[in-house]
Amino acid sequence: MAAHEPATLDSVAARAGVSRQTVSNVLRHPARVAEATRERVLAAIRESGYRPSLPARQLATRRAHAIAVRAERQQDGISGLVLDAFYHGLAEAGQDNGLRVVLYAQPADEAAELEIIDDLVQTGAADAVVLTATSADDQRPAYLSGSGTTFCAFGRPWGHDDEPHDWVDVDGARGTGLAVQHLLDLGRRSIAYLGWPGDGAEPSTGSDRRRGWLETVEAAGLGAPVEARSLNDAAAAEAAVASLLSGADAPDAIVCASDTLALGAHRAAVAAAGGGTPATVVGFDATPVAAALGLVSVAQPIDQAAHLCIDLLTGRFETPDRPARGVLVPPVLHLPA
Amino acid sequence: MAAHEPATLDSVAARAGVSRQTVSNVLRHPARVAEATRERVLAAIRESGYRPSLPARQLATRRAHAIAVRAERQQDGISGLVLDAFYHGLAEAGQDNGLRVVLYAQPADEAAELEIIDDLVQTGAADAVVLTATSADDQRPAYLSGSGTTFCAFGRPWGHDDEPHDWVDVDGARGTGLAVQHLLDLGRRSIAYLGWPGDGAEPSTGSDRRRGWLETVEAAGLGAPVEARSLNDAAAAEAAVASLLSGADAPDAIVCASDTLALGAHRAAVAAAGGGTPATVVGFDATPVAAALGLVSVAQPIDQAAHLCIDLLTGRFETPDRPARGVLVPPVLHLPA
DNA sequence: CTCAAATGTTTGAGCGCTCAAACCGTAACG
DNA sequence: CGTTACGGTTTGAGCGCTCAAACATTTGAG
CATH class of the missing domain: 3.40.50.2300 (Response regulator)
Structure with a gap:
């Protein structure tokens, strides 16, 4: 609980008597490190309470390790509640995949929203976007495809089969x-x-x-x-x-x-x-x-849909050119308690 | 729309015929730069479509420029809907203050949640947390105060007036x-x-x-x-x-x-x-x-509450030691349409 | 006309990490 | 017994930014 200087790769390396890069390897590519060394480094990490710096990693890898999702302006009455569950699902699935979820406030119109998304991606705040509430006359998928922004829609590309993209939807x-x-x-x-x-x-x-x-x-x-x-x-x-x-x-x-x-x-x-x-x-x-x-x-199995969105995105991060994929999930009937 | 190398402080500087730091000053401390220079730099920024790199800034300033908020595991029935509006309010107010909002999934118990919060803060993913759904027997405020984590609660410190902290609540x-x-x-x-x-x-x-x-x-x-x-x-x-x-x-x-x-x-x-x-x-x-x-x-005027949370947090960022502050906002009566 | 104080701008260093390339022993081979 | 190969490790460089200090240039006072 001491308020030391926060540990860094270098400080941990010094403590374990190895080089900076070896510590990094223990964390990111454990196979590259010999068993004995790994043990020693892990001990040093534990003792020093080391937490890798996200910004530093982002800067070096040029990846934000985060995805953006829109916070709806106002729930349109009765429905809309589903979003809470969707957010939770995204955050949960994201955590398991080393992705954080950042929220952006829904602006007045689609053009403004696209600007915000561009900004998030270009400043390195997010690697991809999850689009919610997509509709047939939605400009966003086409624009994002065009600008090369990675995204996954929660909702099918209604009537836009010519412009395929990753999506998840409920059947x-x-x-x-x-x-x-x-x-x-x-x-x-x-x-x-x-x-x-x-x-x-x-x-x-x-x-x-x-x-x-x-x-x-x-x-x-x-x-x-x-x-x-x-x-x-x-x-x-x-x-x-x-x-x-x-x-x-x-x-x-x-x-x-x-x-x-x-x-x-x-x-x-x-x-x-x-x-x-x-x-x-x-x-x-x-x-x-x-x-x-x-x-x-x-x-609607919202949680499952959220997890699938994350799956599609992580898949695309690994294989950027794989063909677009769509997943349909089956809903279930809810009887009142 | 060309897919150039993304512009950096240096590339903009070269284009405007000034130094890196001057470009930075134009953005962060405009007053330090002479009128004419500023114009020239701004033009260069516009032409090159420059967007400052967030990770780089985070690394240099050691600030995440982000706050964390919990995504609820599951809406407990009827209420809970309010959260959507709260998220939007936070994201909106955050945007106006250069703060992004990152979501973390509510884990099984409070201990796990505190671990997640610590992690977010220590890895530099967030500077502060907004606590929601606080109750009298909530461990979180005391823990966060103790660990020196900046936070603001949406909810009063019921029965914990001895451990003051920033909060916003509805009257x-x-x-x-x-x-x-x-x-x-x-x-x-x-x-x-x-x-x-x-x-x-x-x-x-x-x-x-x-x-x-x-x-x-x-x-x-x-x-x-x-x-x-x-x-x-x-x-x-x-x-x-x-x-x-x-x-x-x-x-x-x-x-x-x-x-x-x-x-x-x-x-x-x-x-x-x-x-x-x-x-x-x-x-x-x-x-x-x-x-x-x-x-x-x-x-409950959720949107207002969210904005106030952001206000309290930004205020605290500027003056870390100012005394804790609590704000009570008045609700309004909603008549059915 | 000199020197000090503003004002504006540049330089150097460093934030903490990852990549690629270089390095070093040791084992396997001819 | 020299050479190659390879697992394991280190080194150098750089990601793009901000801080503090150094450096010019102008200005006003003495």
Whole structure:
């Protein structure tokens, strides 16, 4: 606990009676050092409480040993909570791979964000970026590919298969498929879908989730599937589902593209049931809101996704020119406690 | 956009026809450089797209220009969402002060966490730490004070006034006071409190929130205040409130120590009302759950708190021995949209 | 006109590490 | 018994910056 001068490679070397480089080798390339020497050096390291200087290493290796990730400006309501788990996963997986995670504040627009990323990379504060919340009209992947910045996206390159890059995403179709299956097991026979406007037209998260529902419902050989759309807003969702439930062929279950939609759907269902059994609602994201309402919801394995992002990045650090790789992880169904 | 060798202090200096140090001065101590020279150097910097190397600076100044903050292992249910906003606030305020924010994954226990913090500081990855979620029996502040690590806590040093340190906290009493006042304005006359077990005994977040309720209710000169306690769990809270509402002197409003408690209270209130007007519930933290249920909730000004943490830290960097300082920020009442 | 004090700029050294190349014994080979 | 080879180790150089001190140049006072 003494407040000595902090130990350096040289001070440890002197103590162990070897050269600076040998100490470094013990740490970075243990195989190069003879057994006996290694023991002695390790002892010296332990005794002196030596901690290698990160900045010095960064300077010498020209690598930051860090990745950057964006801190969202503000959680857009119900979802967004998933990010906390993502941050933790990144930090954890990063620690295991000698990578630190640095946060940058989401600025006003994409252009400003790209500037920040460039800055982080060029100043040597980060080697790579993890992009979150990517969408089809996202400029960032193309720009980063163009500028040669290493990155991994959490989210598929929707509609940009021509510009491949590393990505990790959750299999939304699989998730809604699980939801439908669960409802079928529960005996539901008319399973509707509540999605976002535009789902199904262009490739997107929404289209993907809708597809999983559609395919599973059709595979079950049930009647013509019913669906509604709404902006990601509980009130709007409630209205949309209310009209869906007032129709002649009212469904007995509703799979939703998000927990926000599920909240609205749930309200509408309870109202429409008028004391009877309301249609069963399944959400997406397994947020506390779904849990609070006692709804089943599709949970994204965020932690796993974060670890995979780190894996892809470390892989690319080692083999910079390997072809782009994408990984799809399966979600799981979360039943309320 | 050319992929030249990245510019350095020397390359810029050569281009501007001055010495290395002058370029450095232009950036760090503009006053030391003559107007004309400065212009010329700035032009050279612009033309060459020079970005100072962070690692080099860190090595030379022996400062990381970064602070560390913990990424929570897992959001404990409803609350915890606040952290996202906190991270963003830290990153934003940090950027304005030349501080980067690095994340570390919350490990299994406090001892392991302290080890990680030590490591970050000793390797020069961070100059200071922002502690989150501090509690009365928290070992971390004392340890960090002892080891001379600079830090700022988001949370008061409950019951540890003997070991002062920098902190920022939200005025919980003020928050519940606002809640009570709001209910009084609404015409409620019997305002109960739902808190956590032990609130009121020892100094703590819970005691603080309870005190705000108690003082405001007493100041209003209403009848003897009623209260209940429950673990931070919706089901437990529901049970606690149910028995509260079944009593003779059932309250017409309930102020809660958290949104999780509020959720339970809300359910109990709706059930007890049996179709009539349920008791009004006010939550704490203004999470999406409260919004989803249409509940009023006390919102913590997280962004402001984060900025204040950075202010305290930068202040301490400049004046390491100034006395410890604590800042209390007032919360605001969030009405559902 | 001289000298000292400003003012502006450069030089030298060093932060702690890693790379590549040089070095040194000793074992294996012809 | 000289030569090559090789595991193990050391040396030199340099990553890009900042500090402190040294060095010019100008200015104002005596």
